[in-house]
Amino acid sequence: MPLSLVLVVIVLLAALGYAMGRSRALAAGGGSARTLNSVPRYYGSYVALWAGLPSLVLLFIWNAADGAIIRGMVIDRIAMATSVTAPAALNLAFANVVNLANGALNSDGADPNLLAAAGYYNHLQDLSGQIAGALVLVLALCGLAYALRRVRPALRARNAVERVVHTLLMLSSLLAILTTVGIVLSLIFESIRFFTHVAPWDFLFGLQWSPQTALRADQVGSSSAFGAVPLFAGTLLIATIAMLVAVPVGLMSAIYLSEYASRRTRAVVKPLLEVLAGIPTVVYGFFAALTVAPFFRSLGQMAGLDVSSESALAAGIVMGIMIVPFVSSLSDDVINAVPQSLRDGSYGMGATRSETIRQVVLPAALPGIVGAFLLAVSRAVGETMIVVMAAGLAANLTFNPLEAVTTVTVQIATLLVGDQEFDSPKTLSVFALGLTLFLVTLCLNVIALRIVQKYREKYD
Structure with missing residues (x-):
């Protein structure tokens, strides 16, 4: 199931949950919002969050993990079919398999083992999409049913919704901070690798910039x-x-x-x-x-x-x-x-x-x-x-x-x-x-x- 279709289904279920939760809260309160602990829209938001948020989290985790799993399975198949064990060669072969699977490379004259691996890669991608779509749909329906069962006049829907919103805001702030830290750490670690080849003093105070380096011992014209x-x-x-x-x-x-x-x-x-x-x-x-x-x-x-x-x-x-x-x-x-x-x-x-x-x-x-x-x-x-x-x-x-x-x-x-x-x-x-x-x-x-x-x- 395509990712866009899964997202559309989640959004529709969340919208349906909002309408059902709001109407159910009003019905439980005898048609009057005064008997409810929270405003009716909070009950709708409560049901919508239960219908959409867990399924979105599952979809995010699945998409983050299935790429590595599929890559490992395809590389294992390539290694078994071609007897290649070098990591660099396997990575290059996997890149060719992905290009063949996406149509970026012409399949005429390609290695039959790579063509078979490309078909296996497409099969795994389709299977992963189907399983993810089914699990997300089931989880969204379960969350919708669970939230509707909890809707009653005494439910503190506003407190629950605001806790979720507060948590999302905090996670967003944390994500921004972690992104900044990750950028700085990547710069630091890669710079340390560079300074193992070039002295910091020569880099900061050197008066000549010519980064071309020789690839072979007999190559000339690279001042570095x-x-x-x-x-x-x-x-x-x-x-x-x-x-x-x-x-x-x-x-x-x-x-x-x-x-x-x-x-x-x-x-x-x-x-x-x-x-x-x-x-x-x-x-x-x-x-x-x-x-x-x-x-x-x-x-x-x-x-x-x-x-x-x-x-x-x-x-x-x-x-x-x-x-x-x-x-x-x-x-x-x-x-x-x-x-x-x-x-x-x-x-x-x-x-x-x-x-x-x-x-x-x-x-x-x-x-x-x-x-x-x-x-x-x-x-x-x-x-x-x-x-x-x-x-x-x-x-x-x-x-x-x-x-x-x-x-x-x-x-x-x-x-x-x-x-x-x-x-x-x-x-x-x-x-x-x-x-x-x-x-x-x-x-x-x-x-x-x-x-x-x-x-x-x-x-x-």
Whole structure:
């Protein structure tokens, strides 16, 4: 039974349980909700949860476990049919079996043993779907019947439903935390593997980045240098240029929209400004590569400067334009949240509008504005497509914005393209880059939090 059909059946049974539970509660109370311990909709929700939640949990567990079980059974069959025992060869054979079963590989001329294993794989998949559908349906019906039998006026349906909702909210929060912990641990463990090949000192302070490694002893042309300083410098250079564009333009736009613009002007300008946030980054990359970069190159030639066709200046300016809506929209919301009483008090003291904005509104909105800046910095540091198309892939150690540079995220994306072997320093280096970027961002957030707390005390 297809997964989508199983989910539809569960949803229908839960909806049926809600209607039946609500009507049964009203019937048990003599048609009046006043005799019930809870509102009738809680009785319906109680029955719906019993009909849907256990079956959904069973379906999740089944889908999480059947893949590994089917994989083990198919690999055992392949090993018995072909006498292959090497784990790598068995994994490759299983991948071919899955591709044959899904139609991704042409079955003409394929190994008969693999074709038989592909048929066995499809049989197991169909059998697993049928068993899962039957068990889920039976469990949903049993939960529905059990909950309906418990519906009576004295049942504390509201308490039961709220306990379930509270548990689901807690599990959702725990899942988010565990996901973060898992990401950090994966970065740490893979980075440790990388640092067994490359010294941390050479990685953090090396001045040459050339991650190509030799696959054979007689291979040449692979320098295998993992000094990440050029990547950090390129990331810092482009992010700085972007922030020099986004921060003043975005903040001034927010001040104008919140303090000076009329309602009609604000209703037109604000949506138009926020349209920039919805443009795909690849479009910005095209704009930077085809328009902005040639424009700066022609300007440089007229001024007698050597401007690269792929420069940090072009990428940074276009990235700053992309980030303007983040700074503007968030700063505008924060400025509008400042109480009007602060403005009125400033005007009552004889301050002008500009003095009120500079000395009252902006200091009061400082925490939110700093948060907007941090979001913009994170967006600039994590951008990839614009840098690939406008700044290039060259790991040059330079702070000249007219030259080509690259960033940490671009190298991560470049090194993970195609089939990779996660045992080589070349591939493992991306985890070290990711961990370093994570730690730098974390330190910036902590510093910004301290700054916000220091200045916020004046306006509490």
